[in-house]
Amino acid sequence: MTGAAIRPILDVRDLSIGFRGRRGQPALNIVHDLNFRIAPGERVGLVGESGCGKSVTGLALMRLLPGAAQIGGQILLDGKDMATVSQGEIRRMRGKKIAMIFQEPMSALDPVFTVGEQIAEALRLHENLSKADERDRVIAALADVGIPAPKRRYDEYPHQLSGGMRQRVMIAMALINRPDLIIADEPTTALDVTIQAQIMDLLTRLSEDTGTALLFITHDLGVVAETCQRMITMYAGEIVEDAPVDDALLSPRHPYTSGLLRSLPHFNMEKGRFAHIPGRVPSPGAMPTGCRFAPRCAHAADACTAPQELRDIAADRRVRCVRADDFVLDGAVAGETA
Amino acid sequence: MTDATVQAPHQAQIDRDGFVTRFRHWLTDDPVAAIALAVLCMIVGCAIFAPWISPYDPTLQNYDAMLEGPSAAHLLGTDDLGRDVFSRLIHGASASVYASCLAVGVASLLGIPVGLIAGYAGGWVDEAISRVIDTFLSFPAIVLAIAVTGVLGIGLTNAMISVGIVFAPQLARLARARTLVLKQELYVDAAHCFGASPAWILARHILPNAIQPVLVQMTLLMAVALLAEASLSFLGLGMQPPDPSWGSMIARAYLYAQIAPAQMYAPGIAILVTALAFNTVGESLREALDPTSAKP
Numbered sequence: 001m002t003g004a005a006i007r008p009i010l011d012v013r014d015l016s017i018g019f020r021g022r023r024g025q026p027a028l029n030i031v032h033d034l035n036f037r038i039a040p041g042e043r044v045g046l047v048g049e050s051g052c053g054k055s056v057t058g059l060a061l062m063r064l065l066p067g068a069a070q071i072g073g074q075i076l077l078d079g080k081d082m083a084t085v086s087q088g089e090i091r092r093m094r095g096k097k098i099a100m101i102f103q104e105p106m107s108a109l110d111p112v113f114t115v116g117e118q119i120a121e122a123l124r125l126h127e128n129l130s131k132a133d134e135r136d137r138v139i140a141a142l143a144d145v146g147i148p149a150p151k152r153r154y155d156e157y158p159h160q161l162s163g164g165m166r167q168r169v170m171i172a173m174a175l176i177n178r179p180d181l182i183i184a185d186e187p188t189t190a191l192d193v194t195i196q197a198q199i200m201d202l203l204t205r206l207s208e209d210t211g212t213a214l215l216f217i218t219h220d221l222g223v224v225a226e227t228c229q230r231m232i233t234m235y236a237g238e239i240v241e242d243a244p245v246d247d248a249l250l251s252p253r254h255p256y257t258s259g260l261l262r263s264l265p266h267f268n269m270e271k272g273r274f275a276h277i278p279g280r281v282p283s284p285g286a287m288p289t290g291c292r293f294a295p296r297c298a299h300a301a302d303a304c305t306a307p308q309e310l311r312d313i314a315a316d317r318r319v320r321c322v323r324a325d326d327f328v329l330d331g332a333v334a335g336e337t338a
Numbered sequence: 339m340t341d342a343t344v345q346a347p348h349q350a351q352i353d354r355d356g357f358v359t360r361f362r363h364w365l366t367d368d369p370v371a372a373i374a375l376a377v378l379c380m381i382v383g384c385a386i387f388a389p390w391i392s393p394y395d396p397t398l399q400n401y402d403a404m405l406e407g408p409s410a411a412h413l414l415g416t417d418d419l420g421r422d423v424f425s426r427l428i429h430g431a432s433a434s435v436y437a438s439c440l441a442v443g444v445a446s447l448l449g450i451p452v453g454l455i456a457g458y459a460g461g462w463v464d465e466a467i468s469r470v471i472d473t474f475l476s477f478p479a480i481v482l483a484i485a486v487t488g489v490l491g492i493g494l495t496n497a498m499i500s501v502g503i504v505f506a507p508q509l510a511r512l513a514r515a516r517t518l519v520l521k522q523e524l525y526v527d528a529a530h531c532f533g534a535s536p537a538w539i540l541a542r543h544i545l546p547n548a549i550q551p552v553l554v555q556m557t558l559l560m561a562v563a564l565l566a567e568a569s570l571s572f573l574g575l576g577m578q579p580p581d582p583s584w585g586s587m588i589a590r591a592y593l594y595a596q597i598a599p600a601q602m603y604a605p606g607i608a609i610l611v612t613a614l615a616f617n618t619v620g621e622s623l624r625e626a627l628d629p630t631s632a633k634p
Contacts, residue, residue: 064530067461095532102524110525112546121542122532173532 007079008037009180009213010061014073015083017053017060027070028284030056031237034073035310038181043207043214045224045245047260048234051281057234058183058217062100063090078180096126099174103186105166109158115169116142116154123176141172146202164195168202175206182207185217200227221264225249230316233257236281236292239310243317250331253319255297258329291321299327364626371622374615381612385432394422396429397580405598414604417587418594423604426582430605433583434612437498437567437576438560444502445559449509450552454540456510457517468514474507479562480569487575494567494583497576501566505559512555516548523547550627557620561613568609584609 015034018027031053038044046054059065061075063082075082077097082090102108109118119138123129129137135154142150145168158166167187174182184203188196204227207214216228224231224245231248233241233256241254252258259277279296282288288295290305297304303322310320365372384391393413400420407415414423456467474482479501486500520526521544529539570576571585572592579586584605591601 062531064527091533091535093533094530100528100531102528104524107524108528110523110529110543110547121529121534125533125538170528173528177532 006039009040009042009078010036010038010215011076012036012061012073013076015057015060015075016072017056017065018070018072020068020070029237029287030284031060033310034239036232036239036242038213038215040180041207041211041213042230043204043216043228045216045218045228045231046234047218047221047224047231049219049260049281052234053237054217054234055185058100058185058215061183061215062094062098064100092126095122095179096177097179098181098183099177099179101167101170101174101182101184101187103189105163105170105190108170109166111158114155114157115161115166118158119169119173119176122173126177137176138172141176142169144175144206145169145172146198147172163191164199167191167195167199171199171202171206175210175212178210179212181213181215183215183217186219187216188223189218189220196223203227221249221261233260236287237284238292238320239318240293240320241318242310243319247317252329252331253313253317253324254293254321255299255329256293258331259296261331299323364622368622368626371619374618374622377611377615378619381431381615382435384428385435388429388432392422392425392428394425396421396426396582398422405594405601407600415600417590417601418598421582423587423601426587427584427604427608430582430584430587430608433494433571433577433581434564434567434609437494437501437583438563438616440495440498441501441505441563441566442556442559444499445505445509446552446556448503449506450513450545452506453510453513453515454517454544454548457514458521458536458540458544464514467510471507471510471514474504475511477504479504480566483566483570484573484575487570492575492578494571494577497570498563498567501563501570505563508559509552509555512552513548516551517544520544520547551624554620554624554627557616557623561616561620564609564613564616568605 012034015031016029017031018029020027034057036044046057048054056065060069060071061077061082063071063075065071071083073083077093080089080093082093082098085093109115113121116135116138119141120134123134123137139150139154142153147153147165147168153161153165158169161169171187182203187203188199191199200223203214206212214227216223218224228245231241231243231245232239233248233254235256241248241252241257243253248257249261252261256277262275263277277296282292282295289307291297291300291308294300294304301323306322308320308322310318313319313324365375398421400416402420403412403416404420405416405418406412406420409415412422412424414427417423417426452467456464456471482504483497483500486503487497490496490500517540523543526539526543529543534542567576567583568585568588571583572589574586574589577583577586587605588602588609591598591605594601
């Protein structure tokens with residue numbers, strides 16, 4: 001595991017997230033036995049297909065889940081447990097210690113305030129500055145995220161900005177209080193490809209400059225390959241693999257990670273069907289008792305009917321597969337995701 | 339930069355305009371609303387400057403000139419006690435403006451916060467508040483206002499407070515409906531992410547976004563309040579003699595309808611015109627503020 005020597009900024013222990021069922025029905029367990037750490041300044045990608053629980057995990061870290069959610073385990077952010085601290089305390093931590101960037105920059109800004117005012121508001125919630133200082137800080141933040149003519153942009157309304165500009169504003173807003181960790185939930189999915197690259201470069205650069213750790217929640221393995229240092233793969237509410245990004249991409253040890261990588265469209269592939277993983281993600285109410293991936297796995301054997309442990313296979317790698325040592329799996333073709 | 343602002347210049351121009359310019363645009367685009375607004379301004383002017391512009395003391399009785407028709411001395415004639423109708427009409431305006439503003443003010447102060455809280459809190463709080471709102475709405479407004487006046491005591495202020503209480507559920511329901519939509523907005527989640535408290539989010543993000551339809555409803559309620567004032571005064575629950583209000587003037591004229599039917603015209607038309615003006619402004623505001631009914 002990474003960050004063993006340094007104290008991690010985020011330490012998630014045995015996190016489970018469930019939703020209370022309707023009357024008479026059992027609770028649905030969405031995320032199960034989640035353990036991971038993020039070191040200060042580290043950039044981690046959390047990947048998996050839709051419905052694997054990655055976005056719910058992001059919301060749980062901010063404690064933004066609705067009341068019906070039941071959270072077990074600990075979410076230690078800089079030593080404080082986000083799962084149990086008081087409402088007042090959590091408000092002091094949100095923004096200051098942990099911030100979030102959303103998928104839809106179009107709707108994440110309040111249409112009735114200028115962008116400058118909105119960023120100033122995020123600042124005002126945590127610091128007591130004079131109006132002039134506040135304005136200076138916001139304009140500096142707008143300049144930092146590469147917005148041209150920040151003084152003029154300060155007084156513009158969100159609908160006057162393009163999607164990429166709005167996402168930059170969101171990033172400026174997230175960074176204004178210098179948080180230790182930023183969660184970015186699909187930060188570029190709603191943007192054009194060219195803008196995506198700019199935004200990812202910006203986030204990487206700002207993370208390096210400010211020492212802010214980043215947790216990218218995404219299904220875009222290309223984004224992870226380019227920006228992250230570590231990749232955590234989730235499947236059906238569990239972590240199945242946690243490895244340095246190059247290792248995870250080039251020599252995955254879990255059949256699911258390998259399947260995800262092989263599902264990427266190849267430019268050099270002859271025309272024909274895409275490689276894909278057969279079957280579909282089991283629904284939360286009908287999880288297999290053993291390995292959750294076994295029904296879709298080409299390598300499934302008798303040992304896979306027992307529940308799987310996430311085990312250390314190297315100093316910095318963990319995998320949830322009993323047979324990980326029995327086979328060599330295909331990774332991404334080097335260079336293809338770049 | 340590839341992601342520079344892309345926008346029709348016309349739209350951008352409008353957005354950069356200040357409040358005054360947009361206000362002027364609204365009125366030039368809708369001349370009827372401009373006239374209605376002018377009428378309302380005139381009535382407010384009458385209400386404020388009544389003591390200076392009315393030719394007579396509105397309570398001065400003259401038994402030598404009772405129930406007279408219009409003349410040079412009395413522009414709109416005199417009532418059954420020989421009081422100048424024109425003067426009473428001007429002084430009645432202040433009662434009407436005061437009454438409408440008081441009722442709508444009370445309704446807003448009660449209704450908007452209650453609606454915001456119900457919509458935002460959800461769960462049993464919303465259930466409880468919504469049931470109370472439904473109960474109020476199922477009651478005939480004027481009957482409820484009469485009942486509330488009975489409890490608070492007779493008089494214009496009490497009558498209009500009771501009308502305000504009766505109106506509050508309408509604004510509450512509207513504010514609640516808007517809040518239900520707005521609290522799902524991503525920017526509300528985003529505000530949570532930056533450490534904003536629920537009270538802050540309600541005041542800073544939900545209220546400004548919810549206010550437009552509420553504002554329109556408020557102008558429409560001004561007209562209803564005016565009519566309610568007239569009705570309650572007509573019934574003797576509002577303005578008390580000898581002070582004039584349009585409703586009490588009609589009530590008084592009604593007694594002499596058979597010998598001097600023209601008495602009812604002046605206050606009746608005043609009520610009609612004012613209520614129409616409020617409605618026109620409200621309707622026009624609704625169109626001007628509604629982003630979905632874009633003008634060409």
